[in-house]
Amino acid sequence: MAKTLGPVRRKFAPWNDPAAVPLIEFRNVVKRFGDFTAVDDVSLGIYEREFFALLGPSGCGKTTLMRMLAGFEHASEGRILLAGQDLGSRPPYERPVNMMFQSYALFPHMTVEKNIAFGLVMDKMPKADIEVRVAEMLKLTRLEKFAKRKPHQLSGGQRQRVALARSLAKRPKVLLLDEPLGALDKKLREETQFELMDLQQQLGMTFLIVTHDQEEAMTVADRIAVMDHGKLVQVAGPSEIYEQPSNRYVADFIGDINILEGRVASIEGTTIGIEASSPKVSLVVEDDEPTSVGATVWVAVRPEKVRISHDQPTDATSNAVAGTVWDIAYIGDVSVYHVKLDCGATIRATVANVSRTVERPIGWEDRVWLTWARSSGVVLTS
Amino acid sequence: MSSDGKGWGRSVVIGIPYVWMAIFFLVPFLIVLKISISNSVIAAPPYEPVFATISEFFAKAGEFTSASYARLFSESIYVESYLSSLWIAASSTVLMLFIAYPLAYAMARAPKAWRPTLLMLVILPFWTSFLIRVYAWIGILAEEGLLNWLLMSIGIVDEPITFLATTRAVYIGIIYSYLPFMVLPLYSSLEKMDDTLIEAAQDLGCTPIAAFWRVTFPLSIPGVIAGSFLVFIPAVGEFVIPDLLGGSDTVMIGKTLWEEFFNNRDWPTASAVAISLLLILVVPIVIFQNAQAKAQEADR
Amino acid sequence: MKRFSWFNVTSLALGFGFLYLPIVILVIYSFNAGRSVAVWGGWSLKWYVEVFQNQQLLDAAWVTLRLGMLSATVATVLGTLAAIVLSRFGRFPGRMLFSGMVYAPLVMPEVITGLSLLLLFVAVDFERGFWTITLAHITFTMCFVAVVVQSRLVGFDKSLEEAAMDLGCRPAGTFLRITLPIIWPAVLSGWMLAFTLSIDDLVISSFTTGPGATTLPMKIYSDVRLGVKPEINAVCTLVIAVITVAVVGASILSKRQEIERERAERAAFAAGG
Numbered sequence: 001m002a003k004t005l006g007p008v009r010r011k012f013a014p015w016n017d018p019a020a021v022p023l024i025e026f027r028n029v030v031k032r033f034g035d036f037t038a039v040d041d042v043s044l045g046i047y048e049r050e051f052f053a054l055l056g057p058s059g060c061g062k063t064t065l066m067r068m069l070a071g072f073e074h075a076s077e078g079r080i081l082l083a084g085q086d087l088g089s090r091p092p093y094e095r096p097v098n099m100m101f102q103s104y105a106l107f108p109h110m111t112v113e114k115n116i117a118f119g120l121v122m123d124k125m126p127k128a129d130i131e132v133r134v135a136e137m138l139k140l141t142r143l144e145k146f147a148k149r150k151p152h153q154l155s156g157g158q159r160q161r162v163a164l165a166r167s168l169a170k171r172p173k174v175l176l177l178d179e180p181l182g183a184l185d186k187k188l189r190e191e192t193q194f195e196l197m198d199l200q201q202q203l204g205m206t207f208l209i210v211t212h213d214q215e216e217a218m219t220v221a222d223r224i225a226v227m228d229h230g231k232l233v234q235v236a237g238p239s240e241i242y243e244q245p246s247n248r249y250v251a252d253f254i255g256d257i258n259i260l261e262g263r264v265a266s267i268e269g270t271t272i273g274i275e276a277s278s279p280k281v282s283l284v285v286e287d288d289e290p291t292s293v294g295a296t297v298w299v300a301v302r303p304e305k306v307r308i309s310h311d312q313p314t315d316a317t318s319n320a321v322a323g324t325v326w327d328i329a330y331i332g333d334v335s336v337y338h339v340k341l342d343c344g345a346t347i348r349a350t351v352a353n354v355s356r357t358v359e360r361p362i363g364w365e366d367r368v369w370l371t372w373a374r375s376s377g378v379v380l381t382s
Numbered sequence: 383m384s385s386d387g388k389g390w391g392r393s394v395v396i397g398i399p400y401v402w403m404a405i406f407f408l409v410p411f412l413i414v415l416k417i418s419i420s421n422s423v424i425a426a427p428p429y430e431p432v433f434a435t436i437s438e439f440f441a442k443a444g445e446f447t448s449a450s451y452a453r454l455f456s457e458s459i460y461v462e463s464y465l466s467s468l469w470i471a472a473s474s475t476v477l478m479l480f481i482a483y484p485l486a487y488a489m490a491r492a493p494k495a496w497r498p499t500l501l502m503l504v505i506l507p508f509w510t511s512f513l514i515r516v517y518a519w520i521g522i523l524a525e526e527g528l529l530n531w532l533l534m535s536i537g538i539v540d541e542p543i544t545f546l547a548t549t550r551a552v553y554i555g556i557i558y559s560y561l562p563f564m565v566l567p568l569y570s571s572l573e574k575m576d577d578t579l580i581e582a583a584q585d586l587g588c589t590p591i592a593a594f595w596r597v598t599f600p601l602s603i604p605g606v607i608a609g610s611f612l613v614f615i616p617a618v619g620e621f622v623i624p625d626l627l628g629g630s631d632t633v634m635i636g637k638t639l640w641e642e643f644f645n646n647r648d649w650p651t652a653s654a655v656a657i658s659l660l661l662i663l664v665v666p667i668v669i670f671q672n673a674q675a676k677a678q679e680a681d682r
Numbered sequence: 683m684k685r686f687s688w689f690n691v692t693s694l695a696l697g698f699g700f701l702y703l704p705i706v707i708l709v710i711y712s713f714n715a716g717r718s719v720a721v722w723g724g725w726s727l728k729w730y731v732e733v734f735q736n737q738q739l740l741d742a743a744w745v746t747l748r749l750g751m752l753s754a755t756v757a758t759v760l761g762t763l764a765a766i767v768l769s770r771f772g773r774f775p776g777r778m779l780f781s782g783m784v785y786a787p788l789v790m791p792e793v794i795t796g797l798s799l800l801l802l803f804v805a806v807d808f809e810r811g812f813w814t815i816t817l818a819h820i821t822f823t824m825c826f827v828a829v830v831v832q833s834r835l836v837g838f839d840k841s842l843e844e845a846a847m848d849l850g851c852r853p854a855g856t857f858l859r860i861t862l863p864i865i866w867p868a869v870l871s872g873w874m875l876a877f878t879l880s881i882d883d884l885v886i887s888s889f890t891t892g893p894g895a896t897t898l899p900m901k902i903y904s905d906v907r908l909g910v911k912p913e914i915n916a917v918c919t920l921v922i923a924v925i926t927v928a929v930v931g932a933s934i935l936s937k938r939q940e941i942e943r944e945r946a947e948r949a950a951f952a953a954g955g
Binding site: 391392395396398399400402403404405406407408409410411413414417481482484485487488489491492493498500502503504505506507509510511512513514515517518519520521522524526527528530531558561562565615616618619620621622625626636639640643644649652653656659660663667670 | 686687689690691693694696697698700701702704705707708711718719720721760761763764766767771774776779780783784786787789790791792793794797798799801802805817818820821824828853854878881882884885888889899902903906907910914915918921922925926929930933937
C-alpha cells in the first residue's frame with residue numbers, strides 16, 4: 001500500500017504553497033511550569049492530511065506541545081488554532097482531536113470492544129452505528145478475534161492496536177500519537193510504522209506523532225520538527241533534515257556525522273573555502289549557507305559520504321585527510337572505520353559490505369586517505 | 383526455596399510458631415466447640431477442670447445435646463441480636479462509604495508531596511487507643527454534653543436530645559472508629575490508578591464527572607469491597623461500642639456474648655453464641671478472601 | 683502540576699475534622715477546671731495531679747506497659763518466624779492449617795478469641811493473672827506481626843539471598859546477615875503494632891485476666907461505663923501524647939533515613955560521573 005501511494009506522497013507539500021492554510025496553528029506558544037519553561041515561543045503550522053513528527057530528546061517540550069493541543073495543558077502565552085478556531089481553554093472532551101497514549105491507557109475493566117466504543121458512547125451515537133463503527137475499527141486493526149478480551153489478556157502489539165483503534169474510532173480531525181511504538185520491540189515497531197503510514201493515507205487524516213526515535217520520525221513523517229529546550233530548531237522534510245541540518249544540534253541528533261571546526265577563508269558564489277583548525281587542512285564545500293570571510297564555522301560530513309583508500313587521491317577537487325585506522329566496527333550491512341588523524345581527531349567512514357568476502361582490503365593500523373566530494377559536506381554556522 | 387534450611391533447622395523454625403498457634407489458637411477453639419455442645423449442667427461454673435483430649439471430644443460429641451444451640455433459636459434475644467448486629471454493621475458500612483470515599487479520593491488526588499502526610503493523618507488515629515476514641519464521644523453525646531450544649535446555645539433545640547445510649551450513637555461510634563479501615567484500601571486503589579486513564583476518557587469526550595463514574599469508580603470497586611469487609615466483619619462482633627455508646631435496647635451479638643459470660647455465667651450458651659457468630663462470619667470472610675485473591679491476580 | 687481543587691479541600695477538611703475533632707475536644711477538656719463535659723471552667727492541671735496521686739491508675743499503667751513490652755517482643759520473634767515460614771519455606775505438611783491459624787485471628791471477633799483462651803486456661807487449671815494475659819496478647823498480636831513482616835518478605839529481592847548462598851553463606855547465616863538487616867524496619871514496625879495493640883486491648887484482657895492484674899484499658903473501661911470522668915480525660919490525653927510522639931517520631935526518623943540515603947546515592951552518582 002505504501003508503495004503505490006509513494007508518488008502521491010512525494011507531491012504532497014502544502015507547506016510550500018503560500019496560499020495553503022494550516023489545519024493546526026501554534027502562534028507564539030509558551031508554556032511555563034513554575035520557573036521552568038517547557039515550551040518557549042513556538043510558532044508552527046501543520047497542514048491537513050500531513051503526517052507530522054515532533055522529534056527531540058526527553059524533556060525538550062515535545063510532549064507538552066502535544067498535550068496543549070489535546071487540552072491537558074493550557075498555554076501560558078500564545079494561541080493554538082484548529083481549523084481557524086482558537087481552542088483557547090476548551091477542555092479535552094470538547095476538542096475534535098484524539099490521542100493515543102504512550103501507556104495506551106486502556107480501561108482495564110472494559111473489553112476491547114467497549115474500549116473502542118467508549119468515545120462513540122460519549123458522543124451519544126446510536127447503538128447500531130456504534131456497532132458498525134466498532135466492527136470497522138476491529139477489522140482495520142485486525143482485532144476481530146479479540147473483541148471480547150480484556151486488555152490484560154492481550155500482547156503488547158495487540159494492546160497498541162486497541163489504543164490506536166480507540167483513538168481513531170471518533171474520526172478525529174487530528175490524531176495525536178505520544179511515543180506510540182515505544183513499548184514494542186524493534187521488529188514489530190518497524191512493521192507498525194508502515195501500518196501507521198498506510199492507515200494515515202487510507203483514512204486521509206492528519207497525524208501528529210511525538211517521538212525521540214529519529215529513525216521512526218524519518219520513516220513515517222512528511223515533515224519533522226526537531227525540538228530542543230522548548231524551542232523549534234528545524235522544521236523540514238526528512239531528507240532536508242538529514243542532508244541540510246540547520247545547525248550542529250540537528251546534525252548531531254539525526255544520524256551519525258563528522259564535524260570539523262574551521263574558519264572561512266574564501267567565498268566564491270557557493271564555493272566556500274575553509275581552513276580547518278584540527279586537522280590543519282584546507283577544505284572546500286559547495287553550500288549556499290550565508291557566511292562571511294573570517295567567521296568560525298563547522299563542516300559536517302556524514303560517514304557514508306567519506307571514501308577510504310590506501311592511495312593518496314589525485315583528484316584535486318575533493319577534500320582529503322590522512323590518518324590511521326584505529327577501529328573497525330562490523331555491523332553487518334556496513335563496516336564503520338574509525339580513522340585517527342595525525343592531530344588526534346577521529347573521523348568515521350562507513351563502507352557498504354557489498355560482497356560476502358570476509359577479508360577486508362583495509363585493516364587495523366593501516367595508513368589511509370579519507371576523501372569526500374565538495375558537495376558532500378555542509379557548512380554550519382551555529 | 384532460598385533459605386529453607388534442611389533437616390532440624392527447618393523443622394525448628396516451622397515448629398515453634400506452629401506449636402504455639404496450635405496450643406493457643408486451635409486447642410482453645412476446639413474447647414469452645416466442645417463446651418458449646420456439651421451439657422450446660424456439667425460445664426456450668428464452678429467449672430471442673432478437664433483436659434479436652436481428642437477422644438473425650440468425640441465421646442462428648444456422641445452425646446451431643448444441642449441444648450445450647452436450641453436456646454439460641456428459641457429465645458428471641460439471640461436471634462434479635464444476630465439480626466441487629468448484621469443490620470447495624472451493614473448499614474454503618476454503607477454510611478461510612480459516603481464519608482470515606484470523598485476523603486480517600488481527595489487524598490489520592492492531592493499533590494504528591496502531601497500524600498505521605500495525609501496518609502499518616504489517617505493512620506495516626508488507628509494507632510491511638512480504640513477505647514479512648516470511643517470514650518471521646520461520650521463527652522460529646524451525653525445529655526449535658528458538648529453537642530447538646532452547642533445545639534441549645536445556638537437555639538436549634540430547647541431541650542437536650544438524647545444521643546448517648548441510643549442506636550444512633552452506636553452508628554456514630556462504628557463509623558468513627560473504623561473509618562481508617564475503609565479509607566486505606568480505598569486510597570490505595572485510587573492512588574495506584576493511572577492518571578492517563580482519566581485523560582484518555584476526557585480525550586474521548588467524557589466530562590470530568592462522567593469520567594469519574596465510567597472509569598475511576600469502577601476501577602476503585604476492589605477497594606470498596608476490601609474496605610467494606612474490613613469494616614463489616616469486626617463491626618458485627620463489636621463489643622466496646624454498643625456497650626459504651628449504645629443503650630439497653632441496642633442488642634449486638636458481641637455484647638450479648640459478654641453478658642452471657644460475665645453476668646449470667648452461662649458458659650455453654652456463651653460458647654454456642656461464639657460458634658454461631660463465627661459461622662455467620664465465615665461467609666463474608668470467604669467472600670472477602672476470594673475477592674482479595676482475585677484482586678491480586680488482576681494486579682499481575 | 684497538581685493542585686487542590688475546592689472539592690478535594692472540602693472533603694479533606696470535613697474528613698479530617700471528623701477524625702480529629704473528638705480527640706481534640708477530649709484533650710482540651712482534660713485541662714478543664716470544672717467537672718462538666720461541656721461548660722468550660724478555666725484552664726487547670728488539677729486532673730493531671732489527681733492522676734499521679736491515683737495509685738490504682740498508676741498500677742494499671744505499669745501493668746499495661748510491662749505487658750505491652752513483653753508480649754510485643756515475644757510476638758515479634760514468633761511472628762517473624764511465622765512470616766519466614768509462610769513466605770520462604772514452600773510446601774510442608776500442614777501448611778494450609780498453619781496459614782489458616784495465622785490469618786484467622788486477624789478477622790476473629792475479639793470476644794471469641796478472649797473466650798476461647800479463657801476456656802483453655804480454665805481447662806488446664808492455669809492460674810489466671812498477668813501471665814495468662816501475656817500469653818493471650820502474644821497469640822493475637824503475633825499474627826499482625828507475621829502479616830507486616832511477610833508483606834516485606836514478599837517484596838524482597840530474592841536474588842540477594844541467592845547471592846549470599848552462592849558466596850557460601852548457610853541459610854541461617856543468610857537470614858541473619860542479609861535478610862534480617864534489610865527487613866529490619868518491617869520487624870520494628872511489627873513490634874510497634876504489637877505493642878500498641880497490646881496496650882489498647884480491653885476485651886481479650888478482660889476475659890483472660892485474674893485477680894491482681896488490671897490493665898489500663900480495663901481500669902478506664904470500668905471508670906467510664908457510668909459517664910465521663912475528668913481524670914480519665916487526663917489519662918487518655920497522656921496516652922494519646924505518648925503514642926503520637928512515638929508514631930510520628932518513628933515515621934519522621936525513617937523518612938529522614940530515606941532522604942539521607944537518597945542524598946548519599948545522588949552524591950555517589952555525581953562523584954562517579
